Amino acid sequence: MALPATKVLVAQKDTTNADLTVKATGYQWKWGYDYISGEGEGLAFISTLDSSHRQMSDSGDVSNAPVDYLLKVDNPLVVPVGKKVRVITTANDVIHSFMVPAFGIKQDAIPGFVRDTWFRAEKVGDYYGQCAELCGKEHAYMPIHVKVVSAPEYTAWVAEQKKKAAARQDDPNKVWALADLLPRGEKVYAANCAACHQANGKGAGPIKPLDGSAIVLDEDHTKQIQILLHGAAGGAMPSWAQLSDTDLAAVASYTKNAWSNKTGQVVQPAEIVAQRGK
Structure with a gap:
């Protein structure tokens, strides 16, 4: 019993040979995603709670709350199905924790330190998690949305994101009206x-x-x-x-x-x- 259990535990911590590596940086109170290696390398964006969900929470009226209440974000972490994804975690301010229960992962994100974990999604779909470390007054509003898509869809998404990133690279010396x-x-x-x-x-x-x-x-x-x-x-x-x-x-x-x-x-x-x- 000990031998197979040990093999499983070792495999859980083995982040080598990943197809895609993403750095997840915890901020108060949002996540930053940087695609470090693999298809999509160089992409980076911030993921925050959808503003309409926050407004609903502030109103106190959640009678018409959607099924993804307080889980919907503006920019989900998009990954391809069937690929090993390494997630490097760190933080910019206080300790956070990157947790997605469906993938069986929970890794602290600590300022000044780098930790890592990995997952491989076997089905296309939307998977949700949250920061699992009390990180301040907006802790409840720091969801994680991982969107798993097919390989062709992922390639198309990467191409579209790179076009958007190029368009956002404004000249900082430009004088705007x-x-x-x-x-x-x-x-x-x-x-x-x-x-x-x-x-x-x-x-x-x-x-x-x-x-x-x-x-x-x-x-x-x-x-x-x-x-x-x-x-x-x-x-x-x-x-x-x-x-x-x-x-x-x-x-x-x-x-x-x-x-x-x-x-x-x-x-x-x-x-x-x-x-x-x-």
Whole structure:
């Protein structure tokens, strides 16, 4: 009995000869996925809870909650069926844990450390998990969605994602007009900020409002940029440094001109570049 059991335990920890390697980075309160090797190498994106689910949770009315309530994300981790997938885990701020019960995996994601695990999905479909380590006030809103697709579908998805990634590689020295930045900033805000600060910018409870905020209205853009890059309030406001320079400039510009904040100010990507690392 001991010998076959030992073989199984060893196999569970054997992450070698993977067809695909993905790094999963835990953030408060989202996951970052980087495709390190295999088909899709070089792809990277952030995965956050769908904003409509967060709004439903905040409302207290879950009578019409969908079956994937608090599990739906904007960008799922997509992998091919039947392939060995190695998941390297780490974290950017506090300890998180990457858990997907259907695959029998649970691996802590620890700042400054690299751990790994692996799985092989045998059926096409949607598989869900959650951060399994208490990581702060938004811990309940940090789901994991793994979308398993066929090999041809995966190849097509990779090609489409690479096209999108190329389109997002903006020149950080480009000078944008406010009218061009605002639609992009609105999308970034809806995907990443509205869950806490609310769509109307009024905040909720301890979450500070952005509508009328002195920092947002200030002509000195560095104050708001530093908060976006490094977070604030002991992590209650997380860092968004993983977003692109143009996305950060767009969302800052949007908040400076949305609601009653009609400042006419434009934050340029070059300003974000200048503040990184400070």
